[in-house]
Amino acid sequence: MKTILLIGMPGCGKTSYGKRAARELDFEFIDSDCLIEESEGMSIADIFRISGEPYFRDLETKTLELILKETKRSKDGRGLIVSLGGGIVEREENVRIMRDTGLVILIDRDPDQIIGDVKFGDKRPLLSEPAKLWELYDRRIALYRNAAHRILKNEGDYMNTLELLMTNICLEGIAGRFAVIGDPIAHSFSPALHKAIFQKIGIADTYRAVRVKAQNLAAATTALRAGDAAGINVTIPHKFRIAAYLDDVKGDAKISGAVNTVVHKDGMLIGYNTDMEGLKQALRRHGRSYTGSNVTVLGAGGAASGIVHKAAADGAKRISILCRTPEKGAEIAASARTVFRRAENDASCPEPEIAVVECDLSVVDPGIAQGIGSVGGENASEILRYTDLLINATPLGMHGVNAKFAGVDFVNLISRDAFVCDLIYNPSETALLAAAARRNMDRCNGLEMLIFQGILADELFLGITTDRNELFAYVIDQFM
Numbered sequence: 001m002k003t004i005l006l007i008g009m010p011g012c013g014k015t016s017y018g019k020r021a022a023r024e025l026d027f028e029f030i031d032s033d034c035l036i037e038e039s040e041g042m043s044i045a046d047i048f049r050i051s052g053e054p055y056f057r058d059l060e061t062k063t064l065e066l067i068l069k070e071t072k073r074s075k076d077g078r079g080l081i082v083s084l085g086g087g088i089v090e091r092e093e094n095v096r097i098m099r100d101t102g103l104v105i106l107i108d109r110d111p112d113q114i115i116g117d118v119k120f121g122d123k124r125p126l127l128s129e130p131a132k133l134w135e136l137y138d139r140r141i142a143l144y145r146n147a148a149h150r151i152l153k154n155e156g157d158y159m160n161t162l163e164l165l166m167t168n169i170c171l172e173g174i175a176g177r178f179a180v181i182g183d184p185i186a187h188s189f190s191p192a193l194h195k196a197i198f199q200k201i202g203i204a205d206t207y208r209a210v211r212v213k214a215q216n217l218a219a220a221t222t223a224l225r226a227g228d229a230a231g232i233n234v235t236i237p238h239k240f241r242i243a244a245y246l247d248d249v250k251g252d253a254k255i256s257g258a259v260n261t262v263v264h265k266d267g268m269l270i271g272y273n274t275d276m277e278g279l280k281q282a283l284r285r286h287g288r289s290y291t292g293s294n295v296t297v298l299g300a301g302g303a304a305s306g307i308v309h310k311a312a313a314d315g316a317k318r319i320s321i322l323c324r325t326p327e328k329g330a331e332i333a334a335s336a337r338t339v340f341r342r343a344e345n346d347a348s349c350p351e352p353e354i355a356v357v358e359c360d361l362s363v364v365d366p367g368i369a370q371g372i373g374s375v376g377g378e379n380a381s382e383i384l385r386y387t388d389l390l391i392n393a394t395p396l397g398m399h400g401v402n403a404k405f406a407g408v409d410f411v412n413l414i415s416r417d418a419f420v421c422d423l424i425y426n427p428s429e430t431a432l433l434a435a436a437a438r439r440n441m442d443r444c445n446g447l448e449m450l451i452f453q454g455i456l457a458d459e460l461f462l463g464i465t466t467d468r469n470e471l472f473a474y475v476i477d478q479f480m
Contacts, residue, residue, distance in 0.1 A: 002174045003071050003102035004081040007089060007144055009137055011114035012107040013154050013161065014083040021165050025175050025208075027079035032063050032088070039063075044085075060088055061097075068101045079175055086136070089143040098147060103174060105165065106148035111137045113156055150223075163211055167220050172227025176206025178461060181220055182235035185211045187400050187426060189447075189479075190233055193454045196478045200471055203462065214241065221245035224264055231263045231461045233454075236395075239302035243271055252276040255339050256309040258302040261457040272460055275303065276310040278453030279391075279421070281468065286442055288389060288419045290314040296387040297321050298361060299394035300328035303423055305335070307391055308354070312336045315349040320383045322359040329356035357383065362396055362403045384413040392422040397430040408435040416441055425450055451475050 004027075006014040015031055022029035033044055036059050040047055047056050064084070071080050082102075088094050098104050111133045145151065150168055154161045170179045180190040186209070194207040212220045217238055224232060234242050239258040243249050246262065249271035253259045259271035283289060290311040297304050297311075300323035309332075311319050319336070321329040333354040340351055357379050384390075390411075395401045408431050411420070420436040425446035429437070436443040455471050458464075 002079075003068065004079070004169060004174065005098050005102040005104045006081065006083045006107060007098075007104060007147060008086065008107040009109065009111070009114060009133070009140070009144075010086050011117050012109040013158075014107050017107060017162055017165050018081045018083045020162055021169060022079075022081045024166065025079060025169065027081050027175070029081050029083075030067060031083045032060065032067065033083075033085050035063050035067070036060070036085075057087065057091060060085055061091060061094055064088065064094055064097055068097065071101075079169075081169075086140070089140060089147045095143075095147040099149070103168075103172065104147055104149045105168060106144045106151045107154050107161070107165075108141075108144070108151055109154040113154075150226075160213070160216070163213065164216060164219060167210055167212055167216060168223045170208050170210045171220055171223040171229055171232065173229035174227065176208055177228065177230040178205060178207040178232070179210045179229065180207070180233040180235060181210050181212040182238060183211055183213050184400065185209045185235070187398075188235065189425065189450060190235075190454065192478075193450060193475065194458065196475045197454060197458050197471060200474045201458075201462075201464075201466065212238065214238070217241055218245055221262075221269060224262065225267060225269055229264055231261065231457075233457055234260050234262060236302070245269070246271045252306065252310065255313070256302075256306040257335070258306050260453065261460055263460050272457075273306055274453040274456035274460070275449065276306040277456055278451075279307065279423075279449040280310060280314070281452040282444060282448035283389070283419070283421070285448060285472075286419060286444060288442075290316045290389070292317050293388040294318045294386050295320070295389045295391065296383055298359075298390070298392045298396075299323055300325050300332055301393060304329075304393035305332045307393055308332050308336045309339060312340045312352050312354070313343065316352045318353045318355070318386075320387075321354070321356045322361070322380060322383070323356070324358065324360040324362070326356050326358040355379075355383070361394065361405055380410075381413055384410060385415070387414050387418050390414060390418060390420045392420075392424070392430075392432055395424070397422070397427075397432060398424045399426040405431055408432050411435040411439065411441075414441070419443065421449075422446060423449060447479060448472075448476070451479075 006018050008014050019029050037043055067082055115130045152161060152164050169175050180188055188209045191207050191209050198205055239260055242259050246269045251272055253271045253273035256273055258273055260275045261272040263270045291314055293316055295311045295316045297307050308319055323329045333356055336354060359380050396403055396405050416439055420441055420443040422430045422432050423446040424430050428445055433443050433445060451472055455468050459466055
């Protein structure tokens with residue numbers, strides 16, 4: 001793992017961000033100024049006063065060399081984040097050493113913001129008054145920028161700057177070659193899932209969950225492209241948005257527009273969708289398929305789009321999209337029809353009928369329970385009566401999401417012989433699946449799809465083929 005070297009002006013946040021990131025990633029953290037004070041037995045202000053600035057600069061260089069030398073000798077494989085003194089860039093020798101042995105990140109903060117946080121006076125030899133801060137900034141800013149591999153602008157939003165730092169560390173492969181990005185992301189099972197897959201196939205690597213806000217998605221893909229990471233998985237809300245930052249999309253991702261896997265190879269970022277095939281594999285375990293079935297999809301987001309496109313391609317008899325945003329459902333339906341007509345489908349596979357019905361499935365207001373029976377009326381009820389596969393592609397009922405189904409009595413309209421699939425896997429039994437269980441209906445949650453899509457993603461990341469059923473059996477045993 002590379003060493004992360006944080007540079008910037010006093011008060012830019014190098015130490016606070018470095019400590020927090022190191023704690024989150026289980027990295028070691030070192031403050032070079034603290035090392036110098038410990039080795040000399042006196043404060044930096046006293047070193048300046050007694051021995052002068054040139055002597056202190058010599059100490060900075062020696063300390064930097066010592067830190068990086070000891071890092072190379074480290075046997076435990078832990079990463080290292082180092083907060084360096086503000087003047088470290090004033091010697092070309094230091095810049096060369098830093099750039100050759102680590103990832104140099106500049107935390108750039110406007111001096112006017114720093115002034116309110118920094119204590120001026122004798123304890124800071126070069127900062128006796130606020131005006132000196134601007135003088136120092138003007139003298140050093142070009143040196144900082146020339147020394148840095150990456151520049152993070154600290155505009156006062158602590159968490160956003162921290163997340164950008166974590167994004168660079170994780171997506172450049174410094175904290176392992178694999179990650180999943182999304183917002184929110186703390187609930188994700190992906191790290192545990194891929195750890196189990198790696199363990200079974202004998203891969204020693206790290207997989208992390210990284211929160212990436214929508215406004216930081218471009219920066220995240222830039223970090224991925226620049227580093228050594230092999231790839232990332234993508235979850236809500238980025239599955240559609242990330243395609244704009246990729247070099248190409250292939251297979252099911254090209255069909256649906258939704259990307260859940262990005263492979264980094266030779267500086268290129270290629271998008272794939274393993275969700276669609278993952279769900280197909282999960283349904284197959286239960287003896288179910290889209291072919292010849294009446295498929296009802298709840299929702300009109302990225303997951304729903306993938307399901308509709310896959311069901312159409314695999315010969316579904318009829319596909320019904322029940323959603324509260326019919327315009328989005330109509331877009332999915334139109335896209336699926338277009339893709340189907342462009343594909344070279346077998347003559348025995350007629351184009352499926354695709355219907356969109358407006359249905360608000362959630363509790364919009366505590367006093368107004370709008371359910372599938374009252375919105376959409378007879379159309380929705382009729383659809384459910386003839387459903388063979390019901391798939392919930394909404395977040396309703398997911399752990400950490402406030403919204404839930406207004407009611408699940410609509411399950412009673414479905415044939416007991418139908419199959420109910422909820423893409424949610426946390427909790428393992430949602431209200432929808434509990435309703436299906438009460439009627440002894442065959443069903444599954446999203447864990448099976450999650451495992452299969454993870455296996456497929458790792459095949460893409462690693463460029464290998466696996467015994468998917470054997471891997472599935474091993475991984476599902478870790479979660480049950």
